[in-house]
Amino acid sequence: MGLRLFNTFSAKVEDFKPIGDRVGIYTCGLTVQGPPHLGHIRAAVSRDILIRWLLHSGYKVIALENFTDIDDKIIEKQKELNTDWRIIAQENIDKYMKACDELNIIRANIYPKASQYIEEIIELVSKLIEKGFAYEKGGDVYFKVRQFPDYGKLSKKNIDDLVSGARCASTEHKEDPLDFALWKAAKSGEPYWDSLWGKGRPGWHIECSAMSMHHLGETFDIHTGGEDLIFPHHENEIAQSECATGKKFARYWLHNGWVTLGGEKMAKSTGHYFLIEDVLKDYRPNTIRLYLLKTQYRHQIEFSRERLNEAKAAYLRIQTYIHGFENLPETTEPLKLKEFTEAMDDDLNTPKALGIVFDLIKQGYEKPSLDIATSIKYYLKILGFVEEVPEQPFADVMEILHEVKAKIKDEKSGLLDNAAQELWNELENMKSSDEFFPNIVNVLLGIRNRLRKEKEYGLADFIRERLAQKGIQIFDKGDVSTFRVEAK
RNA sequence: GGCGGUAUAGCCAAGUAGCUAAGGCGGCGGUCUGCAAAAUCGCUAUUCGCCGGUGCAAAUCCGGCUGCCGCCUCCA
Helix, strand or coil: CCCEEEECCCCEEEECCCCCCEEEEEECCCECCCCCEHHHHHHHHHHHHHHHHHHHCCCEEEEEECEECCCHHHHHHHHHHCCCHHHHHHHHHHHHHHHHHHCCCCCCCECCEHHHCHHHHHHHHHHHHHCCCEEEECCEEEECHHHCCCCCCCCCCCHHHHHHHCCCCCCCCCCCCCCEEEEEECCCCCCCECCCCCCEEECHHHHHHHHHHHHHCCCEEEEEEEHHHHHHHHHHHHHHHHHHHCCCCEEEEEEECCEEECCEECECCCCECCEHHHHHHHCCHHHHHHHHHCCCCCCCEEECHHHHHHHHHHHHHHHHHHCCCCCCCCCCCCCCHHHHHHHHHECCCHHHHHHHHHHHHHHHHHCCCHHHHHHHHHHHHHCCCCCCCCCCCHHHHHHHHHHHHHHHHHCCHHHCCHHHHHHHHHHHCCCCCHHHHHHHHHHHHHHHHHHHHCCCHHHHHHHHHHHHHCCEEEEEECCEEEEEECCC
16 A cells, blocks of 8 residues: 655645655754754654654655754844854754654754855845845845745645735835745844845745755655644745745645643743653653654644653553563564554554554463564564663662661561572672662562561561662562563 | 634544444453552443434535634744
8 A cells, every 4th residue: 555644735645655766854843942842852753753664664765854043033042141042052952862862763864054054045045036036125035925826835825815914013125024034134243144135144944945955856755844834934935945946845745733731832932831851851752752652643732741641651561561572583574564554654643553562462461472572572663662771770779788688687687598698798799780780689589588488578568668669660470579670 | 804623431542434433541340469569351432522414324425513722923
């Protein structure tokens, strides 16, 4: 059947057919005036899933994600913080990249910044002026919206409806209120580049056209971004690009839905958001990923602790199943591959795909099988879940060990046989290294089971509770106890 | 006002004509256990916002209505 994607342009799910042998993808990334919030991460995860699935389906991909590192808001910030715009931009880029790496988001091949493509931008603007689609006035350059008859075709807006709603403020240089800035003259004290029209800087929309065309060609396959960019940003990109080249710009337009908070869109401008760095303090990356993938990328997601906790509980179910299967062989023929493929091919239906994974987990518990375990692992990898190495609170368990030792000494030293005693001594001589973490926990479990046999439940439960406090869960199965470190 | 999205169980969320309406969370009951915890098993929507229509057959198509969200200004 093959991949089908919802194209905002046609408002339909379409068969995906790339132009060449390499799928070109451009993603509108952040305006790096502030640190990334969960909404930005959702866009990143949506792009990540798209790329993962394309790669899995055998496509080659070249992906770009831009950073708008120069714009009005960043200039404002520069004044406010009395620092350099480059520093602000870079700080936020670093934060974003760090969060993306933690969340196992596949990196784009190129992360262009607007400020690095001034030459290309100037060239493109000049071309638009030459062709009569743009004009210069007072050092500003504007795009003549009415010159492009298809304006509004992406966002399904009627040009005359826009006029009535358009703002009349600050149109001193505009011939028409609909026109938008390609180049903005610099005010004193603002960062600037020299151009044919004097000192200035690029408008917001033009950078994406310049950078995408520079790397992907005049027509490329997929353009992605948040739903809020459809108008005016993407509409303007289309207008500029298609007027400059006379060719179709992007062929598939994919837009992800919002993350909302109390039913309202999470947004920087309103201060109504949760920063990803804060969410990552309380939830592990796999939980956040599951939370996002539980809803199809086009739909709105409500942010709340309740939702995240729900995802955490659901992820625990997955984790519990795969625990103990760490060194599984790779499979090339997973179970339910057809169903999984159909779900993903259907506009990246991750909720459905996850349903298939949970079905397998259920089957795996009913009738343990290597095939099921390898299949689950195979799918988790496609969906971008990280293979987790849980943190090992070495110092904590050492502390517990000493507590237990003291208690036993005080109360019932005779309970422990010499073997346990020797093991203890051995452990105490070990260096503080995570390598020995499981050994120490196992010693504690051994002592606990000895205590349980002797019906010294008080102390046995003390060990269990202290470990639980440090996120180490104990599972008793007869006289064999295992443990699992639970993070967040 | 124009345009777009959305409405499925206590909550979240798949499903776009036809076997018993996926899956997750929660809840209830059981198993396991020294007791817990965890895990696991079972149960948990005769019904898909409302009204009407077309079909042998509709959550799914058509018409109307209502609610919620968003875009039309910077925004992932």
